[in-house]
Amino acid sequence: MPDTAMSDYFQLFNEIGIIEQLSRTIFEARLPPGFVLAQFSVLNHLVRVADGRTPYDLARAFQVPKTSMTHSLAVLERAGMIEFRPNPRDGRSKLVHITPAGLKFRDEVIASLAPDFQRLAHAVPPQQVARLLPDLEALRQFLDRDRD
Template sequence: MSDRDPLAFKVFNEIGIINQLTSAAFAAVLPKGMTIAQFTVLNHFARLGHEQRSPAQLASAFQITRPTMTSTLARLDKAGLVTIKPDPGDGRSKLVSVTAAGEKMRDLCLQRLAGPMADAVSVLSSETLEALLPLLQDVRAKLDRLRD
């Protein structure tokens, strides 16, 4: 990295590297057949209070194509972790919701992620994490508004 690189690039480059490191660590401990993409969908539902979402809304939230999201949802549906039903208000649309099995799978994933998270906590103090969280939440919220 060059001293001439823009500050924003340096910050987002660091976030990208952190994402790569944590994704690799997380993928290594997820239950067999569970991908990071599938876990993030289950986690998204938990974060939103398990509200139903259309595949298009989910694709938009994850900034991926609809076919990519449809593929991820099909695998989750086949495993019984989500249900995909026709939208009663629009016969052309579908609504996705997480199942009890999906909630249990998310909990299992979180249990499996305890090891990598403990490793991170061993090198990052609680004070560091507490200081980072509101800053990262603010960055996420502001960038999320940019895409709307």
């Protein structure tokens, strides 16, 4: 592979890393102090994908170590945003359910993003997003499959 192509791939991941960092910083400024993106993401996952999953399921879904998920869930439980219930199918396990307080929190955070997306829409119109998404999905799927 020629150096110029290497450099393009390098730059691709560099841009993605910078965007992730900037957007996460901006997003966390919208959260109450003491909450981070990881915790919000769990709530969002419970709403959008499936409620009542096990901690292990969630750790796999986010590709983080089990111990990291244990910690995130402990924070959310202390804040009253999720609750644990026994898993009737596996005594080693638990089921994670979002509470009304968690649902409210998640909805409020999302609503608070509207002005940010409004401003963004001027610089990056929806059609540009629609163009980006398929390529990014292809990239994610490769990384997901390649990491045996």
